[in-house]
Amino acid sequence: MALTIRVHETATKHCPAERADLQLRIEAEGADKHAVAERVRAVLRLITDQLADLERNGAVGRWSNEQMTTWSERPYGHDGERLTLTHRTSADVQARFADFGQLGHAVEQWCEIDEVRLEHVQWELTTATRNEASKALRAQAVRSADEHAHQYARAAGKQAVEAVSIADSESSAGGYEPRMEAMAAVVGGHSAELRFAPRRIAVSIAIDVEFQAH
Structure with a gap:
C-alpha cells in the first residue's frame, strides 16, 4: 500500500542590497507666505540640479519630486489665544541610488540645510x-x-x-x-x-x- x-x-x-531608495522632505514655515515658498523653491532647485548631475554620472538611477504644497494655519498659544497666522510649504523628493558612497555624501550635504529632513532610506535588490x-x-x-x-x-x-x-x-x-x-x-x-x-x-x-x- x-x-x-x-x-x-x-x-x-x-x-x-544593490540600490537605495531615498526620500527627502523639504519644508519651511513663517509669517511671510511668499518668502516661505521661495525658501522651499530654492532648496528644491538646488537638490534637483544635483540629482540631475548624479543621474548623468550613473550614481542615481532615477529621481522625481512632487509639486510644492502650501497651507496656512493659526495655532493656539498656551493660554488658548490664537497666534499669528503661520504659512508652511513643503515638497518631497525621491531618488534611487546605485552608488552608496555618493548617497552618503549627498545626504550629508543636504541634511546641513535647515529646510531638509531625511524621511527614509529603503534598501532593495534588483x-x-x-x-x-x-x-x-x-x-x-x-x-x-x-x-x-x-x-x-x-x-x-x-x-x-x-x-x-x-x-x-x-x-x-x-x-x-x-x-x-x-x-x-x-x-x-x-x-x-x-x-x-x-x-x-x-x-x-x-x-x-x-x-x-x-
Whole structure:
C-alpha cells in the first residue's frame, strides 16, 4: 500500500542590497507666505540640479519630486489665544541610488540645510537578483524535501519514493525594510563623511511537496 508523505520546506538567502531608495522632505514655515515658498523653491532647485548631475554620472538611477504644497494655519498659544497666522510649504523628493558612497555624501550635504529632513532610506535588490536567488532557493528546498521524504519512507519500511506534487507555500523575494542604517565616522571628535551601510536583504521561499512511497 502506498504511503503519502507531505513535506514543508523553507530556504533563505541573505543578499547585499544593490540600490537605495531615498526620500527627502523639504519644508519651511513663517509669517511671510511668499518668502516661505521661495525658501522651499530654492532648496528644491538646488537638490534637483544635483540629482540631475548624479543621474548623468550613473550614481542615481532615477529621481522625481512632487509639486510644492502650501497651507496656512493659526495655532493656539498656551493660554488658548490664537497666534499669528503661520504659512508652511513643503515638497518631497525621491531618488534611487546605485552608488552608496555618493548617497552618503549627498545626504550629508543636504541634511546641513535647515529646510531638509531625511524621511527614509529603503534598501532593495534588483528584480534579476531576486529572481535568481529565488530560483536557487527553490532547487535547494526541493532537494531538502526529497531527502526528508526518503528518511520518512525508510523509517516506515518503504523503499521507492516519488514526488507527485510541488506547490509554493509562502515566498518573500525582498524583505524590504524602510529603516535607515547609517554610520558616521568620527575623527578627532568631529563627524566625518556619512557612510551608509547597506542592509542585507533576506530572500525566502517555502514549498509544500507531496510524495508517494512504496
